[in-house]
Amino acid sequence: MATFDMNDRKKIGIGLTGFGVLFTFLGLIFFFDKGLLAMGNILFLSGVTLTIGPKSTLSFFLKRRNYKGSISFLAGFFLVLFGWAVVGMIVQAYGFIVLFSGFLPTVAVFLYRVPVLGYFLQQPFFLSIFDQFRERRVPV
Template identity: 75%
Template sequence: MVSFEMNDRKKIGLGLTGFGVFFSFLGIIFFFDKGLLAMGNILFFSGVTLTIGLKSTMQFFMKRQNFKGTISFGVGFFLVVIGWPILGMILEAYGFIVLFSGFWPTLAVFLQKIPVLGWFIQQPYVRSFFDRYRGRRVPV
């Protein structure tokens, strides 16, 4: 059972996840700086773990349909840490897309409710892109 109440642990987890995304973005901006990328990866993973809990994190990453994403994300993380940031980030990006592809429809609905961004997304050429993925469901 997943609890949707926002306690301090989940707030810290969301903050760590945000900082992880920020440090990863900085690492890419600074020409794939391996230190920033590794720190971003560690913060992102620890933030996700704190936000949804250790058991749910393990269940998510160990699902049979997520193995390909988990393995490529893990190998990419390892490559970033040992000093091959470009190849590591390519593998991590692929793993991230595979792992979190089930969340794209929810993200699309959320983005459409943001005032200025929502207007842009409501345009016919952009909306057709989001509508294509809204109907697709990933089995749980």
């Protein structure tokens, strides 16, 4: 059985990633607040880098099949940093979906096992949505 080595660097990285998601969510709630969105982006990227390592992060973003997602994600990141919050978040959301759509089945399995949330996600409405994503996914 494989064990997941959880050292302090990975713990800090997961915390930064979580705070990045939180700040981005708050930035969206507060009508695309540029400061919160920029801080969320910086925390998210630094958290991912600390969690999986700088070399793995660069190889993930520079893979040939991830070019489209990486370019749009980073373009949206810089648009948010330079003050174009709405346009930047739209471009960044597209890049995020393209980059991380391969992880959606893993996330779905995890969410199915969360006690209360899993019950609601296993209802026919949500299962039909997840099935549509599964059908669109192209094997690599």
